[in-house]
Amino acid sequence: MTRKTKALAGTLSVSLAAGGFLLGRMTQTDHAQAQTETAPTAAVTTPSGRALPSFATLAAHASPSVVYIKVTAVTKSSQEGQEFGGPPSGPFGNSPFPFRMPPPGGGPRGDFRRQGSGSGFIIRNDGIVITNNHVVEDAKEILVILNDKREFTAKVLGRDPKTDLAVLKIDGKGELPVATLGDSESLQVGDWVMAIGNPFGLSNTVTAGIVSAKGRSIGAGPYDNFIQTDASINPGNSGGPLFNERGEVVGINSAIFSQGGGNIGIGFAIPINLAKKLVPELEAHGSVTRGWLGVAIQQVTPDLAKSLGLEEARGALVADVTSGSPAAKGGVQRGDVIVSFNSKKVAESSSLPSLVAETPVGDTVQVEVLRNGKNTTLEVKVAKLAEETASNEREESETEKSKWGLALRDLQPEEREQAGVKADEGVLIAGIDPESPAAEANLRAGDVVLEINRVPVGSVADLKKEMAKVEGDKPLLLLLRRADGNLYASLAAK
Structure with missing residues (x-):
């Protein structure tokens, strides 16, 4: 493909010459043929009968x-x-x-x-x-x-x-x-x-x-x-x-x-x-001043909606909150789903950045979030957007297999520092079975699992303990640390 x-x-x-463009040759219709084509043609019309x-x-x-x-x-x-x-x-x-x-x-x-x-x-x-x-x-x-x-x-x-x-x-x-x-x-x-x-x-x-x-x-x-x-x-x-x-x-x-x-x-x-x-x-002014909220967001997929206990896939899922940001000061938490910003509905995550950017710096707005299945309204004072910062990097190593198609192991101290996680945070995904639920969920080797079903994990033992609690075909809700920031993923067993 x-x-x-x-x-x-x-x-x-x-x-045209510098660009190397070639023009196709224009040819004249044969004179004899042109003489025979004298009958008028009907105007092209649409199915409704109107002319184009x-x-x-x-x-x-x-x-x-x-x-x-x-x-x-x-x-x-x-x-x-x-x-x-x-x-x-x-x-x-x-x-x-x-x-x-x-x-x-x-x-x-x-x-x-x-x-x-x-x-x-x-x-x-x-x-x-x-x-x-x-x-x-x-x-x-x-x-x-x-x-x-x-x-x-x-x-x-x-x-x-x-x-x-x-x-x-x-x-x-x-x-x-x-x-x-x-x-x-x-x-x-x-x-x-x-x-x-x-x-x-x-x-x-x-x-x-x-x-x-x-x-x-x-x-x-x-x-x-x-x-x-x-x-x-x-x-x-x-x-x-x-x-x-x-x-x-x-x-x-x-x-x-x-x-x-x-x-x-x-x-x-x-x-x-x-x-x-x-x-x-x-x-x-020569440039544009934009509002800033201070959250990393992602789209709520149907699988994530199911994992979050939502009736429908809508809103912007907060994957991370910047420390000291307007969102943090206003009480926005990781795992919240923003469904309204400044009295405007947020149906898709892609609509939130523009809504925030258009808000005058210094304005206090109401932010409606879904948290643990309940609606909560917060007040956030919008700040000025600054340049984005780079995110963390991680690496992978040897594996321990799990039934979910994940190869897991504990993080080394230098890996924790590299990933920007604390000493008691995170489990490394060191490998992915290409035909497993993990691969279908777009998990990647090098991801660091921070939470399972909103429960923090700091070791493979913690992670397996939480996995064992899952009943039937209920999917896991994972919070991951990836090179470009935090994000949620829904992992369902086959």
């Missing part, structure tokens, strides 16, 4: 506000030198600057000028432009080209890597075409949408499709909430607008899933409602 890779829908070719929509009027109205962004960066080469057009290396496996060119007089050990491009759109007549952060984050020079061929040098007012948004400013003389911003919440799956951008440097390219899904998480960050569309999006479309049928911007094209870097009908756009919240702060 071919492994799918993710490619940024941003940036670019320097030119034309986007001609919409494209003519929306295109002027879309801009072509050319960026230039200068980087130092290594002592060994760099190859031009090397493999892509950006966050989704596609560098914003795939083509490197040495300046005049430069050698393989000198500076390299890197050129790339993307898209954007004007949102105010005073020259405010929205695009993707990954289009401009490394740029030393930014040139914005309008649909009427006017060119402006742009400066970055603010960038937010966590949501991949950037705000630019151009000083334009005369009237500037401005896009109308819509409401991304009003979008429905199946709605028609239109994308305009500059794929592969081909300016003012219009494509159309439908909304394939909403609220997609693609692993780009904690605030993933993408609109998925099958409108054709390719490298160079990044930062360009996604329009609804009324000509309003409802999304900012940002990423694609692709096997070879081109469009396969799976594109992703940032909801415009998110941009409308962040643009004023980016414009005023």
Whole structure:
């Protein structure tokens, strides 16, 4: 099976020749054949009898506000030198600057000028432009080209890597075409949408499709909430607008899933409602201040819900609470399931980070949790989000088999220190039977078991004692310490 890779829908070719792109030959229809094909054809219609929509009027109205962004960066080469057009290396496996060119007089050990491009759109007549952060984050020079061929040098007012948004400013003389911003919440799956951008440097390219899904998480960050569309999006479309049928911007094209870097009908756009919240702060301060709760969370799966005694799989399961954090001070505990934050329901764990981030720093909010089958409401004062810290590492060793498919042993003192656990905490999972319940539960060699069914364990003997208490097919609820933090897992016997 071919492994799918993710490619940024941003940036670019320097030119068709530099990028090595080939255009297919355009052929004329045979004259004799053309003369025989004179009968008019019926319009294509939908099952309801309506003709399929034309986007001609919409494209003519929306295109002027879309801009072509050319960026230039200068980087130092290594002592060994760099190859031009090397493999892509950006966050989704596609560098914003795939083509490197040495300046005049430069050698393989000198500076390299890197050129790339993307898209954007004007949102105010005073020259405010929205695009993707990954289009401009490394740029030393930014040139914005309008649909009427006017060119402006742009400066970055603010960038937010966590949501991949950037705000630019151009000083334009005369009237500037401005896009109308819509409401991304009003979008429905199946709605028609239109994308305009500059794929592969081909300016003012219009494509159309439908909304394939909403609220997609693609692993780009904690605030993933993408609109998925099958409108054709390719490298160079990044930062360009996604329009609804009324000509309003409802999304900012940002990423694609692709096997070879081109469009396969799976594109992703940032909801415009998110941009409308962040643009004023980016414009005023250059960055975004976010709220912080101080918990590590995970999704409540059906198996975990059963282990936790929940009627349904909902909410955000608290796998860990940072010492001294707002959550810790407010009484949030490991094993709580957060079902409401600031009077807003938390159905999926992925929705909580955005709710917390949007909360003004210093506000005190109510957090509703399920704890031991009962609802508890806590008050938490939200703090300012700082940079994330690295998590612990662990290693594995010899094994002792258990009927659950686990190879277990006690931790050595240096392993406890490495894993960040106390002297009386934790049992090491040293191996996993690949055809066991443990493997099906996605347990891994190197995990440290901290609790079983909410009972702390500090030795293999403790762990076996708790396992022996399990009756019938009731699953075990394990609290694990893994390299990227604490998490819960449900382990059921075959």
